[in-house]
Amino acid sequence: MKGGPSEGKLREGDVLESVDGTPVTDLDQVSKALQTRKRGDTVQVAVRRADGAVTVPIVLGENEGKPVLGISVGQVPADPKVRIGFGVRQVGGPSAGLMLTLGIIDLLEPGDLTGGKDIAGTGEIAVDGAVGPIGGISHKLQGAKRDGATAFLVPAANCTEAKSSPPDGLQLIKVDDLDGALAALADVREGRPAPSC
Structure with missing residues (x-):
């Protein structure tokens, strides 16, 4: 998300594998992995990319009192050529x-x-x-x-x-x-x- 903690560190299309060593496969697991953290904490986010796997340190931000990575998480489409865009801006978290x-x-x-x-x-x-x-x-x-x-x-x-x-x-x-x-x-x-x- 523009201006978020992960901007310039994580990329669109990264596949999240773990947060601080805890495997994540959906948004609930990402939220649970962050629930004991606070703004300013650094977490290690492991992602898989087309050019290989990397672990990226991210300093957490905050939204409505909860720690955030500043990313939108979605399921990987069955066909990677299919892309759906919503054109939604400034929506933090899963509320929409x-x-x-x-x-x-x-x-x-x-x-x-x-x-x-x-x-x-x-x-x-x-x-x-x-x-x-x-x-x-x-x-x-x-x-x-x-x-x-x-x-x-x-x-x-x-x-x-x-x-x-x-x-x-x-x-x-x-x-x-x-x-x-x-x-x-x-x-x-x-x-x-x-x-x-």
Whole structure:
């Protein structure tokens, strides 16, 4: 990520193998490997590149109180010639996972997932479709309302915090997983009650 701790040290396309000797194969494992660290700590990140394997020291940064490498982690596509770009800038961490997934589905499926309504949301998405909690939910709710959203998809684990200071007129929709998010969008689109926080 531009300006992040790994800029100029790690490269797009590097395959993460381990963080401080702990093997990592997905984003959760990267987060777990960093959870006992803090901003300013140096970690050894082992990566595999086209020109060989290297271990790179990275001085950790911080985002929302959590240590970060300043990278976006994704799965290696089955066909390395296939590249998907989102054009998303200044997104730190996995908070946009659910919404990016819904955006892809919206592009691939006929019709409009939201029925033309302005719906915002957040949440980390796991390989099995589970929607995980994120940090800074109150700020995201305020930003969504400011930008015209009428409903917000809230990870179930963030519902208590979201209900503590919801913006007026913003419907809080509780989601546990991708299927639930799709069902909730269908409810909103068709004018049915959606699961709420």
